[in-house]
Amino acid sequence: MLIGIDLGTTNSLAACFRNGNAELIPNRLGKKLTPSVISVDDDGKILVGETAREYGYLHPDRTAKVFKRTMGTDREYDLAGMKFSSEELSGFVLRSLKEDAEVYLGEPVEEAIISVPAYFNDKQRKATKRAGELAGLTVSRIINEPTASAIAYGVGEEGAMERCMVFDLGGGTFDVTILEYFKNIMEVYAIAGDNFLGGEDFTQVLVEMYLGRLLVANINMLDLRTLSNIYKAAEDCKCSFSQGNVSHMGVNIFGQYHEEEFTIEEYAEACEPLLEKLRKPIEKALRDAKVTLDDLDRIILVGGATKLSIVREYVQKVTGIYPEWYVDPDTSVAVGAALQCAMKERDKRIEEVILTDVCPFTLGTEVVRDIGAFEEPGHYLPIIERNTVIPVSRRQTVYTAHDNQKYVTVKVLQGESYMAKNNLLLGELTVEVPVGPKGQEAIEITYTYDVNSLLEVEVKVLSTGLQKKAIIQSEENKMSEEEARQRFERLQYLKQNPRDDEENKLVIYRASRMYEETYGADKTKISDMLAQLDEAMANKSRLEIEIVREKLTDLLDSIEQKDFQGLLS
Ligand code: AMP
Numbered sequence: 001m002l003i004g005i006d007l008g009t010t011n012s013l014a015a016c017f018r019n020g021n022a023e024l025i026p027n028r029l030g031k032k033l034t035p036s037v038i039s040v041d042d043d044g045k046i047l048v049g050e051t052a053r054e055y056g057y058l059h060p061d062r063t064a065k066v067f068k069r070t071m072g073t074d075r076e077y078d079l080a081g082m083k084f085s086s087e088e089l090s091g092f093v094l095r096s097l098k099e100d101a102e103v104y105l106g107e108p109v110e111e112a113i114i115s116v117p118a119y120f121n122d123k124q125r126k127a128t129k130r131a132g133e134l135a136g137l138t139v140s141r142i143i144n145e146p147t148a149s150a151i152a153y154g155v156g157e158e159g160a161m162e163r164c165m166v167f168d169l170g171g172g173t174f175d176v177t178i179l180e181y182f183k184n185i186m187e188v189y190a191i192a193g194d195n196f197l198g199g200e201d202f203t204q205v206l207v208e209m210y211l212g213r214l215l216v217a218n219i220n221m222l223d224l225r226t227l228s229n230i231y232k233a234a235e236d237c238k239c240s241f242s243q244g245n246v247s248h249m250g251v252n253i254f255g256q257y258h259e260e261e262f263t264i265e266e267y268a269e270a271c272e273p274l275l276e277k278l279r280k281p282i283e284k285a286l287r288d289a290k291v292t293l294d295d296l297d298r299i300i301l302v303g304g305a306t307k308l309s310i311v312r313e314y315v316q317k318v319t320g321i322y323p324e325w326y327v328d329p330d331t332s333v334a335v336g337a338a339l340q341c342a343m344k345e346r347d348k349r350i351e352e353v354i355l356t357d358v359c360p361f362t363l364g365t366e367v368v369r370d371i372g373a374f375e376e377p378g379h380y381l382p383i384i385e386r387n388t389v390i391p392v393s394r395r396q397t398v399y400t401a402h403d404n405q406k407y408v409t410v411k412v413l414q415g416e417s418y419m420a421k422n423n424l425l426l427g428e429l430t431v432e433v434p435v436g437p438k439g440q441e442a443i444e445i446t447y448t449y450d451v452n453s454l455l456e457v458e459v460k461v462l463s464t465g466l467q468k469k470a471i472i473q474s475e476e477n478k479m480s481e482e483e484a485r486q487r488f489e490r491l492q493y494l495k496q497n498p499r500d501d502e503e504n505k506l507v508i509y510r511a512s513r514m515y516e517e518t519y520g521a522d523k524t525k526i527s528d529m530l531a532q533l534d535e536a537m538a539n540k541s542r543l544e545i546e547i548v549r550e551k552l553t554d555l556l557d558s559i560e561q562k563d564f565q566g567l568l569s
Contacts, residue, residue, distance in 0.1 A: 002111040002140065002345060003101050004337025006148075007090060007128065009068040009198060010171030010304060012036050013331065014097045014112075015338035016105065017345075022152075022338040024331055027100045028499045029506065033330060034097060038089045039063040040079040046496045047505070048096040054509035058516075060228040064089050066200060069172045071131075072123030082494075087127040091134030091491060098135055099499065112137045113340050115333050117173045118144040119193035119360055121414055122426055122455055122472065129454075134491055141344065141451070145170075146177035147188060148336025149302040152327055162297045165285070167315055167323065169278070170303035172198040176281045178289035178296075190288035190387045191360040192281040197274070199238075199305030205270050206234035206262070210249050213260045226253055229517075237262065242307055252517065268310045275314045282318060288387050299323040302332055359449050362386045366411045366420035368401040375401070380413065380420045383447045393448040397462075400433060400441040408433050408443050410459050412472050427472040429459045504537065507549050507556070514556055522559050529555055 003016045003025065011033040014025040027034045029050060039052035040062050047055050056063030064077040067086040076083045094112075101109045116128050125142050132139035146166035161182040168175040175193035179186060207230055211219065219227070229251050237249040241264055250259035268275075286292065301323045305311060315323050327335070364382040368375050384394045400408060409430045415423025433441040446458040460467045497505060508530065515526045529552040536544040 001101075001105055001107050001109045002113065002341045003098075003109055004143075004148075004334055004339075004341050005094065005097055005112050005114045006145070006331075006334040006337060007068065007093065007114055007116070007131070008036055008170060008333075009066055009173060009200075010036060011330065012093050012097060013334045014101050015331075015334040016101070017338045017342035018105075022335045022342075024334060025097075025101045025104050027097070028103070028502050034093065034100075035065075036068060036090075036093050037063060037065045038067075038079070038084075038092050040082055041497070041505075044080070044082075044494075046092055046494050048092050048496060051497065051502055051506045051509065054506055054513060057228055057232060057513045058225070058509065060224045066172055069196070072121070072125075072127040087131040088134060088487070088491060090128065090131035092496065094132055094135035094137060096496065098137055099496075103499070110136075110138055111140050113141045113143055113337050113344065114139055115143050115145045115148050115337050117168070117170070117193065117195070118146050118175045118177050118188075118191040119173065119195055121361060121424065123424070125454070134488055141340070143337055143340050144177070144188070144191070145333045146175055146191070146302065147179065147186065148334075148340060149300060149327075149332040150177075150179055150181070150186065150336070151339050152332040152336035153300050153324070163291065163295055164298040164300055165282075165296055165319075166300045166302055167282075167306065168302040169305040169311060170198050171200050171305070172196070174198060174278065174281060176285040178285050178291060187389065188358045189291070190285045191358060192284035192288065194277065194281055197277055199303070199308075201274055202271060202305060202308060202311075203231065203234045203238050205274065206237055206249065206267070207231060209262060209267070209270055210234060210251075210260055214253070214258055222253070226251070238308070241267065241309065264310065271310055275310065278311070278314060279318055293319050293321065296321060301325040302329050304330055358387045359384055359390050359392065360386065361414050362416055363426075363447055363449065363455060364413050364423070365396075365398070365445060366413060367398055377401075378420050380415075380418050380423060383445065384449055386416065388449075391448070391450045393446060395444060395446045397442050397444050399439045399443070400436070401438055403438050404435045405433060405438065405441075406435060407431065408441070408459075408461075410443070410445055410457070412447075412455070412457050426455065427457070427470065429457055429468050429470055431459050431461055431466055431468050433461050434463060504533070504545065504549060507552055508533065510556055511552060514559060518559060525555055526552075526559075 003014050005014045006012060013033050015022055016025060024032045026032055034049040035053045037052040037056060039047040039055045041047050052063060062080045064079060067089045070086045076085060098109050112132055114128055114132055116125055129139045146168050149166050163180045166177040173195050174197040177191050178189045180189060233249045233251045237247045240247045245264040246261060248259055248261050250257055299319060299321050306325060306329050312323060362382045363384040364380050367379050367381045368377045369379040383396050384392055407430050409428055411428050412426045413420055413423040414426055417423050442462045444460045444462055448456040455472045457472055458469045511526050511530050515523060533548045533552055536548045
């Protein structure tokens, strides 16, 4: 079975296409969103999703989140002495989604289409593909998130030509995509974005506002637990702006509860620099697509952070267009990925959309440039230009730069700078050339960028016919088959928390956190119920466990509800 997966910065979810419809796949807790959070618990077991997030409030040092931001980099996360890369952590999330989908669908799930931000570079895309492999999935396609959303919104279904802007502000990334849809052909015209801007930054603003009110000059004075509580409170405070123009934020600091009130106006003012950062990618995408705002038929909002009214209002102010958000911004990418699955399997009920995507960055190589009297090395020669429609294959011929040169090394670079060293080195290919005077040997370089945004490079020495080909993989990520197998085995060896224990664990972690946050009678009630649950678990009576767990959940819900209403009033 093939499923579509939205591997998000904050949350992930899976969807499939069944009986003529895209269907969201609930996780083991019956919820559609699985937080992209991983923890290693006291027994060395891997926790994923909501359970990991709850555990993380109490054990931030054993928990990793927002790791999508470091996909394709060397960053390692140390969780209880075990080191993981972002792709391994993402692999755990994917493994959990795969298992949940298998239980829900009642059949093995071996293949997936995974979405990535349109602005993800080659390294990040490959890391995503490998994360899928670590989870035991064949990633048959990588799809750009905005393209998936546009499919979910049914852009162009009316048959008329439509040009739309997809404004995607997720937890940690921001993308603007301009695409056109006409008679089942979807063409992406331009992509622009910022890989380091998202909802988390809007949470950070509240953290700073709160600490400012408390006159906490040095954030290092606070321990990790307190900081993690402040972030949680800031996140809740941010989300509750959807329900009113005033929001509260309260945290226990050094044994004392500090509550602060914020108005939406104050918050909007503090977010001004962040909102301003949204403008540039909008302008760049329009410029690259060679369209004006008047040419746009629709603006579609995607990503959890577009639920913020200040973001919606800003988009409307800057563009003068009323943006749409009627498809749940949390799920539109997964729905689009599931529709893409149907297209891939050529489900008759879904008209095949011919997708024309673009390469979001320039790909080129380093050359020596002849500047009259002297030669200057280190210049960048673009081969495939940014926003070229893919799949694409482009060829350039270069010549030997020195007399008696024995080898030519083709550096595969990605980026927009005219100086080669400022661009990202994706890999290198070296070929032997017959010695001779400079400029004698011609070398043909072909870059092929496919629909999965994977780059194939071919280098050919024209005089000898010698040819070298490679799917470019960055040096630091280059894995031998043996290494890949070992990594896979290491992750298999680590046990994920068993599914049937998930609900118990979640409620215990949640109760432990709330025990620390509450006072008086509530505290006593929580500890009594926790003791009852402990006893039921020791007795291994399933029915008893379920009854106590439900009672405890109701108790926690009612305490939280009471607190929440208190905060809003
Ligand atoms: P995504 O990566 O698309 O799942 O988006 C996650 C981001 O959306 C996080 O930063 C969340 O805090 C944010 N978010 C989710 N719901 C809301 C809401 N109701 N109001 C404001 N931000 C939200």
